[in-house]
Amino acid sequence: MKSVTRKRIGKTVLMIFVIIASLVCIFPIYEMISTSLKYDVDAFSLPPKWIFTPTFDNYTSIFVSSNFGRYFINSVIVALSATFFSVFLGALAGYSIARFRYKGKKLIVILTLLMRMIPPVILVVPVFILWTKMGISDTRFGLVIVYVALNLPFNIWVLKTFIADIPYSLDESAIIDGCSDWTVFRKIILPLIAPGIAVASIFTFRISWNEYILSLVLTNRFTRTLPVAVSLYLTDAGTEWGKITAIATIIAIPAFIFTFTAAKQLITGMTAGAVKG
Amino acid sequence: MSSAKGLATRKSPYLFILPAFAILVGVLVLPVFSGIRLGFFEWALRDIGKDPEFVGLRNFMDIFRSENFHTSIRVTLIFTFSVVVLELFIGTVLALLLEKGVPGLRFFRTIFILPVMIAPVVVGVVWKFMYNPSYGKINYFLQVLGIExxxxxxxxxMALISIIITDVWQWTPFVFLLILAGLQGVPQELNDASKVDGANYLQTLVHIKLPCLSNVIAVTAVLRLIDAFRGLVVMLIMTNGGPGVSTEILSLHLYKTAFTDQRLGKASAIAVVLLMIITLLSIFFITRSMKDEEL
Incomplete structure (x- = not known):
C-alpha cells in the first residue's frame, strides 16, 4: 500500500515537472503570438494583460505595406525551389551511392560529410564576391543555388539511407526485365523512398525558409526574404513590437505546421546520423 | 554488398551523382578555397571592383595581435562550453525521467520540437522583447518573485548569460529528443537482466544505460558544439555583439569584420581559423557516425 502511494506521488511530481518544462518551452512562442494580436497599450502594460481583446491590426498593417507581400513571395519561391532541387539532386546522388560501386565514391561521401558542417558565415564573403562578379548577386537564383548546395549533404545522406533499406531484388528484377537505371530510379526507388523525401523536404524547406545571414548579404530590397525583413523593422527608430511579432509569427507558421503534422519525420531527420535507428 | 551491384565501367552512377557533385564543388568547395586564398589579400568592400592586394600573412598577424579577436575567442569558448554542458545535462536528465513514459509523452515530445523548428531570427526577436528592461516579461516575473x-x-x-539562456531554451529539447531516441535503442534484455540481478536504478543507469548511450551523447555533443560555433544570428539580432564586444562570438566577429569594418581579407583570415576548428570537430563527428556505415 505504502509503495503504491509513493509511486503515485512520484508520478505526480514527474507530471508537474514535465508540465513546467513544456510551459517554459511554449512561453516565448505564446508571447510572440499574443503580442502580435494585441494593441500597443495591451502589449506593453505591466502587469501583463493575460486576457485581452485580440486585434488583427498588426497583420493588416504589414500586409498593406507594399513590400511585405513581395518579401513573402520571395521567401515562398526561394524556399520551395531550393527544396525541390536539393531533394531531387540528393535523391539522384543517394541512389548512386547506395546502389553502385565505383571509383571515387568514398571520396565523394567524405566530401559530402565534411560539407555538411560548413558554417554559412564562412561562405558569406567568398560567395558574395563570386556572385557579384558573375552578376547573380541580388537575385533569387543566386540565393536558391546556395541553399540547394547547403542542404545537399544532409539530403544525400538521409535519402541514401532510405534507398539502402529497399531490397535490392526489386531493382534486379526490373533490370532483368530490361529497365534502365533511370527507369529503376523513377519507377521503383522514388515511390518507395517517399517517407525519406518527406524528411528531406521538411528539413530543406525549414533551413531555406529560416536562413538569415546569406539572405541578408545576397539579396537587395527586391529579392530579400522574410527573416531579413523582420530584422529591418527591428533597427527602425522606435521598435514596433506589434508588427515585428506579427511578421515573426508568420515566419514561424511553417514550423508550427510541420511540428504538429510531421513530428515523426522531424525526429527521423534530427536523429539521422546521430542515433542508429 | 553483392558484387552484382554495378560495375566500375558503367556510366550511370557517375551521371546520377554528377549534378549534386557539380553544385557542391561550385557553391561550397570552390568558395571555401577562394575564401582561404583571400585570407592572404587585403581587400576593402568598397574596392570590390578592383583587384585585391597580396599581403602575405599580414591578416593573420593582425588578428592574432588583435584584442577583439582574443575576446571573441574567449567569448566563443565560454558560450560553446556552457551551452553544450547545460544542454546535455538538462536534456539527458529530462530524457531519463520521461523514458519510463508519462501520460501524454507524445504530446510533450511534440511541444519540445517547437523551439528547434523556430527560425533563429524569430528566436532573437522574441527573446529581445522578453528581455526588455521596461516592458519585458522576464523582469516582470522576477519582480513578482521579489527579485531586483x-x-x-x-x-x-549579463549579456552573454542571457544569450546562453536563450540557446539553452532553443536547443535543450533537441538534445532531449536525441538522447530519448538513444535510450529507446538500449536493448530491453539488458535492462531486464540487470533488474533480475538485483541492481537498483542508479546501478542500471551507471552500468547499463550510460555506457549504451555514450556514443549518442558524444555525437550529440559534437553536433551541438559545431552548431554553437556556427550560429551568430541570435547574437546579431539581440545584442549585435555588445555591449562592447561582450557577446561577439567568432562567427559574428567574422561577419562584422567583413561587413561593418569592410575588411574582406581580414574577415577571410578569421574564416580560416573558424574553418579549422569546424573541420577538426567534423572529423570527429564523421569517424563516429561512419563507424558502422557500409560503403
Missing amino acids: PVGWLSDPQ
Missing part, C-alpha cells in the same frame, strides 16, 4: 530587475542585454556581465 536585471539589465539582461545591457549589462556587459
Whole structure:
C-alpha cells in the first residue's frame, strides 16, 4: 500500500515537472503570438494583460505595406525551389551511392560529410564576391543555388539511407526485365523512398525558409526574404513590437505546421546520423 | 554488398551523382578555397571592383595581435562550453525521467520540437522583447518573485548569460529528443537482466544505460558544439555583439569584420581559423557516425 502511494506521488511530481518544462518551452512562442494580436497599450502594460481583446491590426498593417507581400513571395519561391532541387539532386546522388560501386565514391561521401558542417558565415564573403562578379548577386537564383548546395549533404545522406533499406531484388528484377537505371530510379526507388523525401523536404524547406545571414548579404530590397525583413523593422527608430511579432509569427507558421503534422519525420531527420535507428 | 551491384565501367552512377557533385564543388568547395586564398589579400568592400592586394600573412598577424579577436575567442569558448554542458545535462536528465513514459509523452515530445523548428531570427526577436528592461516579461516575473530587475542585454556581465539562456531554451529539447531516441535503442534484455540481478536504478543507469548511450551523447555533443560555433544570428539580432564586444562570438566577429569594418581579407583570415576548428570537430563527428556505415 505504502509503495503504491509513493509511486503515485512520484508520478505526480514527474507530471508537474514535465508540465513546467513544456510551459517554459511554449512561453516565448505564446508571447510572440499574443503580442502580435494585441494593441500597443495591451502589449506593453505591466502587469501583463493575460486576457485581452485580440486585434488583427498588426497583420493588416504589414500586409498593406507594399513590400511585405513581395518579401513573402520571395521567401515562398526561394524556399520551395531550393527544396525541390536539393531533394531531387540528393535523391539522384543517394541512389548512386547506395546502389553502385565505383571509383571515387568514398571520396565523394567524405566530401559530402565534411560539407555538411560548413558554417554559412564562412561562405558569406567568398560567395558574395563570386556572385557579384558573375552578376547573380541580388537575385533569387543566386540565393536558391546556395541553399540547394547547403542542404545537399544532409539530403544525400538521409535519402541514401532510405534507398539502402529497399531490397535490392526489386531493382534486379526490373533490370532483368530490361529497365534502365533511370527507369529503376523513377519507377521503383522514388515511390518507395517517399517517407525519406518527406524528411528531406521538411528539413530543406525549414533551413531555406529560416536562413538569415546569406539572405541578408545576397539579396537587395527586391529579392530579400522574410527573416531579413523582420530584422529591418527591428533597427527602425522606435521598435514596433506589434508588427515585428506579427511578421515573426508568420515566419514561424511553417514550423508550427510541420511540428504538429510531421513530428515523426522531424525526429527521423534530427536523429539521422546521430542515433542508429 | 553483392558484387552484382554495378560495375566500375558503367556510366550511370557517375551521371546520377554528377549534378549534386557539380553544385557542391561550385557553391561550397570552390568558395571555401577562394575564401582561404583571400585570407592572404587585403581587400576593402568598397574596392570590390578592383583587384585585391597580396599581403602575405599580414591578416593573420593582425588578428592574432588583435584584442577583439582574443575576446571573441574567449567569448566563443565560454558560450560553446556552457551551452553544450547545460544542454546535455538538462536534456539527458529530462530524457531519463520521461523514458519510463508519462501520460501524454507524445504530446510533450511534440511541444519540445517547437523551439528547434523556430527560425533563429524569430528566436532573437522574441527573446529581445522578453528581455526588455521596461516592458519585458522576464523582469516582470522576477519582480513578482521579489527579485531586483536585471539589465539582461545591457549589462556587459549579463549579456552573454542571457544569450546562453536563450540557446539553452532553443536547443535543450533537441538534445532531449536525441538522447530519448538513444535510450529507446538500449536493448530491453539488458535492462531486464540487470533488474533480475538485483541492481537498483542508479546501478542500471551507471552500468547499463550510460555506457549504451555514450556514443549518442558524444555525437550529440559534437553536433551541438559545431552548431554553437556556427550560429551568430541570435547574437546579431539581440545584442549585435555588445555591449562592447561582450557577446561577439567568432562567427559574428567574422561577419562584422567583413561587413561593418569592410575588411574582406581580414574577415577571410578569421574564416580560416573558424574553418579549422569546424573541420577538426567534423572529423570527429564523421569517424563516429561512419563507424558502422557500409560503403
